[in-house]
Amino acid sequence: MAYAPTQTYNAGGAPGTPPQQPAAWPAGGATGAYPSVQHGGYGYPQPQTPQAPPPVYPQGYPPQQQGYPPQQGYPQGYPQQGYPPYGYAPPPPPPQRKLGGGAIAGIVAGVVVLASIAVVGVMIVNGGGKKNGSTLSKAWSVPAFGSDDRLIGSWMTSTGLVRASSSGGVTSYAIADGSKSWTLTPPSSAATPCAMSPTTTADGIGTMAFGSDANSCSVFAGVDSHTGKILWTFPLTSATDSVAMAASTYIQGSVATIVSGDRVGGFDTATGKQVWGLKPRGNYCNESSVATTGIVLVDDYCADVSPSYTLTAVNAATGEQMWRKTESDHTTISSLLNGSPLVSVLSTSGAASLHVYDGSGNSTATLAAPNLRLNEYHEVTASLPGQLLVVQGEEDLSSSNGSTAGNIVAFNLATGAEAWTYDGESNHGALLAQSTGDGKLYALSTGTYSGSPHFVSLDPATGKSTVLGALPSDTNGWTFSGGMLYATSDGGLIALSSYGDEAAVSKYHK
Template identity: 40%
Template sequence: MTTQMAPEEGSPARPDGRAAARAADRAAARSGRRRTRRVVLALVLLAAVGGGTAVALHREDAAPTASRHLATAWQHPAPDADDALVGSWVTGKLLIRASTDGGLRAYRLADGAPAWSAALPPKIAHGGTRPCAMSPTLTAGGLGTIAFGKDGSTCTTLAGIDAGTGKVLWTVPLTDAKHPTAAAADTYVQGGVATIVSENFLGGLDIRTGRRVWGFSPRGYYCNAYVWGGTGVVLVDDYCADRKAPFTLAAYDGATGKRLWSRQQDAHTDVAHVFSASPLIAGEHTAGEDSVRVIEPTGSSRKLAVGDTELDPGNGTDADHSARVIGKVLVTPAQTAAGPEIDGFDVATGAKLWHLPAIALATPLKADDPVYALTGTPAAPQVVRVAPRTGRATPVAALPAENSSRHFTAGALYVTPDGGVLEVAAQATSGGVTYAR
């Protein structure tokens, strides 16, 4: 059993963890499998600068075909055969792609020409320069966070990045003399605060300066915990031997660190995915069942009618975060025995409203963007617009037929304001980046 050490004032928390399965967990996540991050605390604060289902389209139904045809404007292959996507951002003029072997690079949407590449300062680079985590979103001013390490499975440095220029604004170490073992990490941006969720570091930083905004403290002296994150929220499942209620699951505001709710448990809960922070929707695994739940501000929850479908917040990879709540409908990628699809759930009742056979769900560039999906076959792929409440699919544009060297199956899909379509593949075997318009 571990002992809680005295915290130092004014710093985020660094969970002191055992890391035997970290690399395997991150590799599994990069392949689209569920990842669980365990944090073995002592936490040490260190200094740091219901209704029926309406089915929209059955697989055997013939889908309408788009009359507008797009052509490939430009392509960039993956840098090598082992390259894996870590994340991507799209601004008004740029695609920014982070990958394990390709680094952090920006391309102009107009012609695909390289715009910039970012690198850590030389005095920081000794800890590793390969991207290992990327915030799913940017601030309104175009700032985001990237974690770097010696590989895509463990992270040693968090950096603030200006997406317009590639300038590294600040760096924060994720290892030190007391915590030398690099760990897997996730990072998120909400408002002006960046959160970092890992075995070594759990807290919030000012996105402009990297200075501490909040740091997590355990509720007991002898605690083990598991932590997960999403944009706007951090979930902590813990066991504290010196507390009357030894097991709890709690949610914290990602911007402030304020505890939103806490509920007592009889045993650990494993959070498979965080689909949304508002409302909070998470996939949970307990000793009794697997479920996807809408969690109220009190911590009470209700299940979505998932059935045998496996929901995923992104298109088969940790690098994509396309699931979203529109109105009171969760629209999310899913997998069934018949193949990939997109599902719609009423978050108020838990009912499954519709399903649509599809290859991928597009990540919105703005909160009010329409819902787009990639459907069809490699010989006849097309983008459709999906009505969130009914799942009705309206063809938007036909894409060029895929060839044997480019078959998009997982990764990030974007529809740009001018109607162009960006495919950012998760694995090198599926290509790199393709832009059609």
């Protein structure tokens, strides 16, 4: 069903014009810890002058009113999951490896789900794995922007594959022949995609954010994935809060969440009307929020209320408090891998670890990950049937065995134990592909630096691989993007790949 802009969506504009929402977060109907706010910018009340000087902040936290101090200029490739923990300076991007044939080294941090997978980043895929005697044919291939184009996200519809990137904009490719179904016209004030929901609603509405670049989001929007029409827009900046920041967005039912700095809220996907808005506990608070489908986790410090430090889980659909924990310091959560049960990536002194939480916010297990090459900025996922969580590891650049990709590791969330590991057919690495929903996982076995990648299926329970076929030899040395690897219902694969300054979206089949 198409959701073309109609007069119903307009806020005083001409028919067919996407509505422009007011500059402040509108009032909503949420209840609980973070009710909607009737005034002030982005879900916050206007600052109030305290009767007495506020308490002294701890060292390293100068007084800031109404939220986390604005930050800009994240390094290229920085994940769209909020922003770094308090006091944490993101490290520079890892050095790129010099590879033969012009292939480019990259690091992927991602996690996959059987029902809904969101893996982002770029990795080397250069074949050489065990063959099964068959080679996949290239059904079609269309040019795309080059390897310096940053992938923002993608959606698969029944007829098309939607890709959003920093240089290429938002385009839908027909699954049948690769032709362009549509190209989105971005908001006039914000031309670059900077955030994209991993999924769409049942009716095909997804959410995106746009800005001046991939790390500065100033407009939030609802998009019809079938037509490329923008249904509604909402400003993420205002005259009193003009700094555009990185953002992330997720969809749960008919509500889409947006997290952009201290601007956090939920919106009706069809109309753009606010459902709930984040409200701080006091007038002098620093807050950091991370999210995944179904949940927003808020780590805060408030100088004028007690307790000073809390960690709060918020229902992303309603804005209601799920639980709150008193903390003695900030909890440095880098990202959330799963909403129920809650699985987070915690960063301590640059090292990352996986933690599972119960319904009261208690950490019940630390996932033992001896074989996982874990990056502290791993992205979003959900759990597999049987309480398994499948995680895409990053490439080990220090390896001497010629690793060309990360590994894939599954965990039992009930026990925290590692269930299985897949490192490709020749133990040189593997890259997850997004599933068709047939109960299997799919991946590319990347192999060595010569030869073609191999498309494989993985048994979710055991990790046992079945080689479906090798990609054609003209893919040798190409770099494949994990956010644009889709297994198709006819047994094929759609992939975005690049070689030097060239890039292409291609479909391979038997």
